[in-house]
Amino acid sequence: MEIIIILAVVAAIVLFFMYASKSGAKMLAEREAKIARSEKAKAKIIGSHPVGISGTGTGGRYQGYEFTLEISNGYKEPYRAKCVWEVYPMGAPKVQEGMEVNVKVDIEDKETIYPLAEGVAFAWNWQMMHKKNK
Numbered sequence: 001m002e003i004i005i006i007l008a009v010v011a012a013i014v015l016f017f018m019y020a021s022k023s024g025a026k027m028l029a030e031r032e033a034k035i036a037r038s039e040k041a042k043a044k045i046i047g048s049h050p051v052g053i054s055g056t057g058t059g060g061r062y063q064g065y066e067f068t069l070e071i072s073n074g075y076k077e078p079y080r081a082k083c084v085w086e087v088y089p090m091g092a093p094k095v096q097e098g099m100e101v102n103v104k105v106d107i108e109d110k111e112t113i114y115p116l117a118e119g120v121a122f123a124w125n126w127q128m129m130h131k132k133n134k
Contacts, residue, residue, distance in 0.1 A: 035114050038104035041073040043113060045099050051084055053126055059088035064123050067095070069113060071105060083113045084123040091119020 046068040053064035065087050072078035087095060094117045095101060101120075106112035114122045 034106065035104055038106050038114060039073060041071050041103050041105050041113075043067075043069040043071050043101045043103045043115075045095060045097050045101065046070055046080065047097055048095070051126065053084070053086070053123060055086075057086060057088070057121065059090065059119055059121075062086040062088045062121070064126055065095075069101075069103075071103070071110070071113065073105070079110070081111050081113060083111065084126040085115050086121045086123050088119040088121075091117055094118070095120055 048065045048067045051064045051066050055062060063086070064084055066082055066084050069081050069083065070078050071081055085095070095115070102116040104114040104116060106114070112122075112127070
């Protein structure tokens with residue numbers, strides 16, 4: 001009887017990890033598709049300040065920053081937007097006040113701006129945490 005219980009627990013754990021893995025892969029594919037559909041633009045950095053996220057990612061340790069940006073793509077009127085990006089040590093020199101960064105703007109939400117600079121990443125966790133609160 002104990003062996004059956006142990007096998008059932010192991011099977012449940014394996015099934016959970018298989019389900020979580022498929023869900024994670026689906027979520028990553030959806031994110032990549034969302035970025036691919038986004039419009040290319042330029043973002044001039046007006047200002048930035050640290051926000052309450054930091055951690056370790058593919059580029060090492062990062063700090064989350066909220067950026068105030070002026071977005072323009074040459075076809076539409078420039079506008080200001082705020083967004084949160086993860087900034088890794090190698091990306092920090094590329095996102096200083098006054099600099100211009102290549103970005104992609106989400107076609108469904110012009111306040112969602114994906115950086116195209118190496119060492120800088122869109123803060124998906126920040127977005128997910130704050131979507132719940134809206």
